[in-house]
Amino acid sequence: MAIRLGDTAPDFTAETTEGTIRFHEWKGDAWAVLFSHPKDFTPVCTTELGYVAKIRPEFEKRNTKVIGLSVDPLGAHHEWAKDIEETQGMAPNFPMIADADHKVADLYDMIHPNASDTMTVRTVFVIGPDNKVKLTLTYPASTGRNFDELLRVIDSLQLTSSHSVATPANWKDGEDVIIAPALTDDEAKAKFTKGFQTLKPYLRVTPQPNK
Numbered sequence: 309m310a311i312r313l314g315d316t317a318p319d320f321t322a323e324t325t326e327g328t329i330r331f332h333e334w335k336g337d338a339w340a341v342l343f344s345h346p347k348d349f350t351p352v353c354t355t356e357l358g359y360v361a362k363i364r365p366e367f368e369k370r371n372t373k374v375i376g377l378s379v380d381p382l383g384a385h386h387e388w389a390k391d392i393e394e395t396q397g398m399a400p401n402f403p404m405i406a407d408a409d410h411k412v413a414d415l416y417d418m419i420h421p422n423a424s425d426t427m428t429v430r431t432v433f434v435i436g437p438d439n440k441v442k443l444t445l446t447y448p449a450s451t452g453r454n455f456d457e458l459l460r461v462i463d464s465l466q467l468t469s470s471h472s473v474a475t476p477a478n479w480k481d482g483e484d485v486i487i488a489p490a491l492t493d494d495e496a497k498a499k500f501t502k503g504f505q506t507l508k509p510y511l512r513v514t515p516q517p518n519k
């Protein structure tokens with residue numbers, strides 16, 4: 309059964325490049341990104357893992373832990389890390405789950421048999437401090453993900469989880485946001501002291517409240 313937004317992210321115990329991890333315990337009350345890779349020693353995955361290693365400080369700034377997965381054994385992950393460092397300038401600096409028995413892949417429905425019986429597709433799960441799934445993404449093996457977009461989405465998820473706002477198309481941190489339609493104008497006036505513009509009764513725009 310597919311994992312849907314708002315579901316509790318299933319807990320698991322897995323061997324990783326940083327030792328045995330019990331997922332919920334490892335995650336604690338931080339945010340987490342769990343992302344899968346089709347296979348070790350493949351080109352697109354190599355570029356993805358090197359890039360995530362480079363921008364790991366950006367995830368840390370957002371109190372977000374990162375954990376990767378592919379359905380290959382631990383020895384292969386360690387060997388591959390050397391290639392990633394050689395070609396991308398950085399080896400993965402976050403745990404990589406060795407899911408050779410597909411335990412976690414099956415738990416998270418990461419294998420889509422009409423795409424491949426054996427490899428995971430490129431899934432991303434963003435999980436909140438409450439262990440609930442806040443975002444899912446699924447890409448095919450042939451398309452590398454945009455991890456800058458993932459950071460942008462995390463900014464939106466974190467902002468909207470603590471303020472009564474939503475973020476418009478292509479929003480970036482620091483730009484104006486939309487006041488949640490559930491708030492009355494009086495409630496909005498009290499909450500958004502920088503003021504707001506009413507373009508339509510359902511479309512009210514205000515400066516980002518936590519800036």
Ligand code: BEZ
Nearest residue numbers: 346350351352353449450
């Ligand atoms: C890749 O990472 O390049 C890749 C992996 C599996 C299938 C196709 C491409």
